[in-house]
Amino acid sequence: MKFTIKTELITKIPADIIALAVNDKNQILIEKQIDALTLKYLNNILRLGDLNKRTGSSLLVHGANKYSRIILLRVGVHADLSPKEFFKGIVNVSNELKKINVTKIIFPINQFVNKLITVKATSEYLVRALVDNGYRINSLKTQNKSKATDFQVFLQTNKSSLKDTKQGLKNGQAIAKGVNLTKDLGNLPPNICTPTYLASEAKKLSREYKMKVTVLDQKQIEKLKMGSFLAVAKGSREAPKFIVLEHKRGPKNKKPIVLVGKGITFDAGGISIKPSPDMDEMKYDMGGAATVLGVMKTVGELNLSLNVIMVVPTCENLPDGKAVKPGDIVKSMSGQTIEVLNTDAEGRLILCDALTYSERFKPEVVIDVATLTGACVIALGHHISAVFTNYNPLADELTAAGETALDPVWHMPMSDEYQPQLNSNFADMANIGGRAAGSITAACFLSRFAKKYNWAHIDIAGTAWKSGKEKGSTGRPVSLLSEYLINRTVK
Numbered sequence: 001m002k003f004t005i006k007t008e009l010i011t012k013i014p015a016d017i018i019a020l021a022v023n024d025k026n027q028i029l030i031e032k033q034i035d036a037l038t039l040k041y042l043n044n045i046l047r048l049g050d051l052n053k054r055t056g057s058s059l060l061v062h063g064a065n066k067y068s069r070i071i072l073l074r075v076g077v078h079a080d081l082s083p084k085e086f087f088k089g090i091v092n093v094s095n096e097l098k099k100i101n102v103t104k105i106i107f108p109i110n111q112f113v114n115k116l117i118t119v120k121a122t123s124e125y126l127v128r129a130l131v132d133n134g135y136r137i138n139s140l141k142t143q144n145k146s147k148a149t150d151f152q153v154f155l156q157t158n159k160s161s162l163k164d165t166k167q168g169l170k171n172g173q174a175i176a177k178g179v180n181l182t183k184d185l186g187n188l189p190p191n192i193c194t195p196t197y198l199a200s201e202a203k204k205l206s207r208e209y210k211m212k213v214t215v216l217d218q219k220q221i222e223k224l225k226m227g228s229f230l231a232v233a234k235g236s237r238e239a240p241k242f243i244v245l246e247h248k249r250g251p252k253n254k255k256p257i258v259l260v261g262k263g264i265t266f267d268a269g270g271i272s273i274k275p276s277p278d279m280d281e282m283k284y285d286m287g288g289a290a291t292v293l294g295v296m297k298t299v300g301e302l303n304l305s306l307n308v309i310m311v312v313p314t315c316e317n318l319p320d321g322k323a324v325k326p327g328d329i330v331k332s333m334s335g336q337t338i339e340v341l342n343t344d345a346e347g348r349l350i351l352c353d354a355l356t357y358s359e360r361f362k363p364e365v366v367i368d369v370a371t372l373t374g375a376c377v378i379a380l381g382h383h384i385s386a387v388f389t390n391y392n393p394l395a396d397e398l399t400a401a402g403e404t405a406l407d408p409v410w411h412m413p414m415s416d417e418y419q420p421q422l423n424s425n426f427a428d429m430a431n432i433g434g435r436a437a438g439s440i441t442a443a444c445f446l447s448r449f450a451k452k453y454n455w456a457h458i459d460i461a462g463t464a465w466k467s468g469k470e471k472g473s474t475g476r477p478v479s480l481l482s483e484y485l486i487n488r489t490v491k
Contacts, residue, residue, distance in 0.1 A: 003153045005165050013154050015104040017069045019093055021111040024076045029111040038064045056089035060096040071096050079114050087406055090129035104152040119161040123168025131176035137472055138184050174301035175482045179475035182294030186473030190266035190283040195241040195314040202243045209300030216242035226353035228332040229313050232346045235270055235323030236316035245310040247299050255364035256307035260354045262347045262370035263289030263314025270317050270343030271325050287464030288369040289314055294478040304489045309361055313350040329427045334449055339427035347372045348445045355449040365454045375438025377462035385463045385477055388414045388443035391454035407480035418444050
């Protein structure tokens, strides 16, 4: 899919299809730019009532005069059109485009702009929606393989809006590329997307965007005394990796933002083995790692003037004669001891050592991302990710970024009253705190390793992938974190 900005009149742009906004009164918003014959034809269609009145609805019609086809998009009361409604509307337009052979389509940008959606945001949302809906899974099928959507998109705007349209297009494409990388990594089978494979992807990003990459092997991890991380890796024949990727384009004296991603490339639960049904979906347990790799791609594409460091501990969690057992006690890099009551609560065991390692960067902020708890799915379902923090202004920033990016999070509690659930008779703490408030006690566990900096934990267990007929990675929360970092750059 190719995107080009045009400032000419729509009648002078060569295309075979155009998308036109229609308000709640059945008026085409840019009717003055449409020739009389086409406008009369479209008004007759609108009077028939074929275009649903629900905002975001679309209708594909055969064209008249200049265009072979036209897509009508209902925007309701134009002043009230929200970013979420607009994004969904563009997805519906994209679905219409899949039905036909499209070569070139025009989207007049300014017909969608109102007080809720700027020119820049309109361009970004439009690009993201089209690319996201046009994504095709990188499957290993040899027959009936889906083809990626490929056509020319013209973003038509006026000269006064050109700068903002360009920035929106740039941001939208960069975020879309990051999201697609995250989807690609998540959708790969676990026999391909191993810890070594994730390390190779980090090296690719390093070469492409001139970032510094460090990949630690087992012996180097052992020297760092990451006993908690290594305990999880013991049950697998795949070698663990500890990946660090550094983008340093900010001021030298500016403290970095560290993004930590959980990289369990397959999670069978270890000795506390999971039920067989749907266990194949545990290839998505590296969704946190895939997310931060995707974000680093966006950061590289935009060449953000920030210091951003990615940290990914990655391994498999499998049952084996050498695997960590319920009742074992392990020592983390911080020196704190952990009684492992459930080997399927492994994500926090690898993240805690990564959080301790992150101290060496003297960070301004650390954000970890993980498909951490089934309890989070029970609490928030599959629509909103959970955010926990030891610094409330950080949660406010992330929440605001999520609203703008249409990738929402909900600030969850993490007060001291929950900490005693992690008490152990034999170690400094247990790795689980019982069924009650499971996502909160998991965050409380991590907070014990994040006391030296401002920290947030984002639990994406309910939002990182979809099950059923639409099974696949969602690419979340790349948009959220990208928006957060872009906002930081503006400051």
